Amino acid sequence: MTKTYKVDAIKNGTVIDHIPEEKGILIAELLCLKSWQYPVTIGVSFTSQNQGKKDIIKIENRELTEEEVNKIALIAPQATINIIRNYQVAKKFQVELPDILDNIIKCSNPDCVTNHEPISCSRFFLEENRRNQLFRCAYCERYFTREDLEIV
Amino acid sequence: MAKIDFKNRDIISIRDFSKKEIMHILKTAKQFKQKPNPNLLKNKILASLFFEPSTRTRFSFEAAMQRLGGSILSLADPKVSSSVKGESLSDSIKIMEKYCDVIVMRHSLEGAARLAAEVSCNPVINGGDGANQHPTQTFLDLFSILETQGKLSSLNVALNGDLKYGRTTHSLAYALGLFGSRLYFVAPPSLQMPEHVIYELKKMKAKFSMHESPDRIMPKLDIFYATRIQKERFPDPVEYEKVKDLYIINKELIKKVKTKFRILHPLPRVNEINYEIDDTPYAYYFEQAKNGLYIREALLSLVLGEV
Numbered sequence: 001m002t003k004t005y006k007v008d009a010i011k012n013g014t015v016i017d018h019i020p021e022e023k024g025i026l027i028a029e030l031l032c033l034k035s036w037q038y039p040v041t042i043g044v045s046f047t048s049q050n051q052g053k054k055d056i057i058k059i060e061n062r063e064l065t066e067e068e069v070n071k072i073a074l075i076a077p078q079a080t081i082n083i084i085r086n087y088q089v090a091k092k093f094q095v096e097l098p099d100i101l102d103n104i105i106k107c108s109n110p111d112c113v114t115n116h117e118p119i120s121c122s123r124f125f126l127e128e129n130r131r132n133q134l135f136r137c138a139y140c141e142r143y144f145t146r147e148d149l150e151i152v
Numbered sequence: 153m154a155k156i157d158f159k160n161r162d163i164i165s166i167r168d169f170s171k172k173e174i175m176h177i178l179k180t181a182k183q184f185k186q187k188p189n190p191n192l193l194k195n196k197i198l199a200s201l202f203f204e205p206s207t208r209t210r211f212s213f214e215a216a217m218q219r220l221g222g223s224i225l226s227l228a229d230p231k232v233s234s235s236v237k238g239e240s241l242s243d244s245i246k247i248m249e250k251y252c253d254v255i256v257m258r259h260s261l262e263g264a265a266r267l268a269a270e271v272s273c274n275p276v277i278n279g280g281d282g283a284n285q286h287p288t289q290t291f292l293d294l295f296s297i298l299e300t301q302g303k304l305s306s307l308n309v310a311l312n313g314d315l316k317y318g319r320t321t322h323s324l325a326y327a328l329g330l331f332g333s334r335l336y337f338v339a340p341p342s343l344q345m346p347e348h349v350i351y352e353l354k355k356m357k358a359k360f361s362m363h364e365s366p367d368r369i370m371p372k373l374d375i376f377y378a379t380r381i382q383k384e385r386f387p388d389p390v391e392y393e394k395v396k397d398l399y400i401i402n403k404e405l406i407k408k409v410k411t412k413f414r415i416l417h418p419l420p421r422v423n424e425i426n427y428e429i430d431d432t433p434y435a436y437y438f439e440q441a442k443n444g445l446y447i448r449e450a451l452l453s454l455v456l457g458e459v
Binding site: 109111112113114116117118119134137138139140141142143 | 165167240241242259260261262263264266267281282283284285348351
C-alpha cells in the first residue's frame, strides 16, 4: 500500500519529524518560522506508530544550523531531522543535546552575572545522562532542570 | 613528567583544578612559608578590586603582594568605583587590566570572576563571587589540613555549622571528596548540605554521612571544620535563635580525640568555638588564617609565571 502524506513533499529544506504532540508550534516559534520567506508546513497531532500522536514541521529552502538543532533537542529530545535535497533525504539524524550549550538558555538565577551584564552571554554544561538532564551554568555554577530554564 | 604551567591561568573555581594541580599549589605555598622571597614580584602590580566589603581576604592578598615586593592598586571603597555610575563589570575589568599585571576581585554577583577572566588578558583570581566560589579559601583550608595531617586522602573530616549556605564548606567538601577523604556533615536538618553538593559527591563516589550531633564521631575525626551560622541568611530571627548555639566546641567535646586532631574555622567565629579551646594543641584556626598569606603568595607568583 502506498503511504500517503497529508502534506506535500518538499524539494529542498528540512523536515522535523517525531516532535511530541503540542510541541510543534513551540518549535516553530523558537525557530522564528513565521518570518521565513518560503513556505513552512506545521502538522499537528499526526498519528505515529511509536508516539501515538506527533507533530511535524516542513521548512522549505532552509537547512537548520547546529544551534537551531540544539534548541529543538531541548524541547523535543526524540525529534528527527531530515535534510531534503532535490526531494531526496540527504541526511537523517536524531537530535542530540551537546555537552556544552552556548547562548541558547537563559540562567534562572537572578544573582548570576549573565543576567546583569549588557552584553549577555550564557554557557551551560549538560550533566548526567541524556534522559535525566541537569544543566550547570558555567558562570554561577548552579544546577537546573530543563523545566527551570528559559530558551533564549 | 610534564611541568605544570600556571602562567596566565585564572583562579576562579575549585572545580577547575585537578588533584595534581592542587598539590602543586600547596607545595609552592609551603616553599613560601619556609622561605620568604621579598623581591620575586618586584615591578608587578596587583589590582585589588573588592566590589564588596572584605577585610581578611583583601588584607591577605595585599600583604602577600607586598611581601613579594609587588605593589597594589586598590579599590578602597566600591561606592566610588565607576560601577556606581552604571559602568558594566566587563568594561570596568577591560580598563583596570590595562593598569596592572594581575587582578583579584570580589563581587556580589555569582559568576562575576568567570566573566572578568573572559574579558581580561591578565590573570584573574576570584576573591569570592556571591554565594558561589571562594577558591583561595579552599586552597588555604587544604594547605592547613595537609600541614597538620601529612595527607589529604583517607582522612575523617567533619564539616559543621551552616552547610546549607556556606560556600567554604561546599568547595571544601568537593575538594576533599576528590582526594578520597571521608566526610561527616554535622548540622541541623534545616542547614544540611544542599542537594547539588550531595549530587557531586555521589558522582565522584565520595563517602559521607549526615549527623545532627558530633558527640559520637569525635574520636574518629582528624579534622573538625567549624563554620559560623550566618545570621544574615535567616529571614526569620526566631529560626536563627533556634540554631545559633547548637554547636559550641568546648573542652568537654574534645576529651577523647586523636593526638593529631585539629580544629579549623574560616573565621570570624561567634560562639562556635569556646575561647578555652584556643590554648589547646587542637586549635589551628589562627595558623590557618596565617596560611592564607602563603597560599596567596603562591597563587600570585604562579599566575604571574614567576615560580
